[in-house]
Amino acid sequence: MHQRKRVSPYLEYTDDGDLVPSPDRKSFHWADYLVFAAFLLAYIGIGAFQAIRNTFATKKENADDFLVGGRSMSILPVSISVLSAFLSAILILGTPAEIYTEGTQYWMYVIGQMFSCIFAALLFVPLLYPLRLTSSYEYLELRFGSRMAKLTGTLILIVMQLLYMGVALYSPATALYAVTGFEEWLNILIGGIVSIIYSALGGMKASVWTSVIQSAIMAAGVLAVIIQGSVDLGGIEHIWKRNEEGGRVEFFNFDPNPLTRHSFWTLVVGGTLGWLGTYGVNQSSVQRFCSVPTIKAARIVVLLNVPGLLFFMTICSLSGMTIFAWYDYVGCDPLKAGYIDNPNQLIPYYVMDRLGYPTVPGIFLACLFAGALSSVSSSLGALAAVTWEDMLKWRFGHLDNTRQMLIIKSLVVIYGAAGIGMAFMCQSLGGTVLQMSLSFTGAATGPLLGLFFLGSCFPMANWIGAVVGGACGLALPLWMSSGAYDLDVFNDQALNSSTFNCTNFTMPTNVTLPPTADEITGLSRLYLVSYLWYSPIGMATVVVVGLIVSLCTGLTDPMEVPAKYHMAIMDRLCCCLPYKTLHVMRCKYDMAHAYDEEEDEEIVVKAKEKEMNDYTYDNVALDNDSTPYYSTINPSTPAEFDESNYAMDENKPATNNGSVIKDDNPDLETFRL
Incomplete structure (x- = not known):
């Protein structure tokens, strides 16, 4: 019998000196468990610290503090929190796979x-x-004048976030099972319970600050893979060369066929619309960029995600190339050899193979759980916020602050339990966690984006169109994504990988292959549409159906809808065009007064901090503590200020050329020149 010398948890030398993978697996060292547990306890500690701090603070924590951090948070940690909330372990596992x-x-x-x-x-x-706003879907009620429109957006958000939490919890569970043998159900419970604890204890502030730590851990874990691979293979240039020789380097596939899973158009166009819904209207994002003190800071929070996304996508893509280059060098694809069950386990398999020293795998698994907990925490905060603001506040808003906080924290626990249940459902689905996440969340993100576009870009749309369009926009892509998972299609374009050096592996013969994509006919071909088109399809369905239903049920008079609820999209994207051209492009509806302001001069200040006669005022908002907030603007077309048209008295509405500006939100009094 040949003697083998183990050189890592998964690799060994034969007596002939060949380096080959072994199907035997090695469990975690006790030090790995210790490191992993320390990270989990640290996350809980941050939540407990915030809870203790709020308990002894002079000003007792209220719903606004818990849900949006008192609207006084710093730019950088909030921006990092937004980034980690939407990338998480799904990115770390899915992108390399x-x-x-x-x-x-x-x-x-x-x-x-x-x-x-x-x-x-x-x-x-x-x-x-x-x-x-605390709930971004309050906008739908203000714009359409209907609580049903708001609830439509809220219900879509709840469906999407529960699906997303399920995938986020499942992804590190399947990875941990691959390298330790821990049952997936136990891993799901650990991740779910830890996220519930620190989210319920610390609220938005705990979620944001843990996200900062979690992002650093995620980056360190992925960079460790690239560095180890570069050392093993002689540098990034050798990694790139092996990927080129393996036919894996391709960037510009311009195939316009919507059935093509990944092309330049699906990734760039579909990706832009899909993530626009995520960063623009998703509750987790809106809740965070509204937690900073000024609109300029809110823009910076979102824009800082541009370099963050580029950094994380680059290192995760390079880690996938590193893993392929190593196993191509070894001569054995662990996925094809059956050493792992699915592509989601590739990166933890590599970590145990090449970085299987005591404490290192524990740190990497903490990296995976860091991403998952960040995503779950942000989802719990978003779900608690929309449920309280959109469904419960009208009924329980009269309760004292302590009871309100108890209800909100109970919502965190309830939704956390529901997310754990969704994670168990994800175990039965195939594909990578990346596709799973983008398929189902993309199916729900599209109709949400469509609702906001319908309301902000089409002033004639009514609430019935919004409700019917939202329901249709959710049903169609969800049906397509569900059918795609049930449809078994053989990928005849799959890239090759090496198995010549694998042990205990025999190429199966006489296997009946499922049909290829070209052999699928009839309505089932809709299931072949790239999952990255689900979001644009949902968005377009909402807008088209919403306008048709609005036309059939009676269009809204655009002049009855305040300009602040509309998006001067052409003014923003084509700001250099002449005013007359822009006026035609916005269907001759005048929105310049609401949106033509210089960004650098637009700030929000307390009324008591500035004298009224120092500014030209656009919006005056009375928040819950009855303190007016003003937005100062510098209009592109100056107008004379007539004090007779301005009313500071709450009981005397302001006028604009004799017309009363109305606002349907009882908590928000708006006066316009």
């Missing part, structure tokens, strides 16, 4: 992500931030 199995085309997805941040800062931050 995608690059390993399908090549570098997916790297182009970062272009769409960066465009989405820019458009969100230009379009949605100026629309939503001045309204000082």
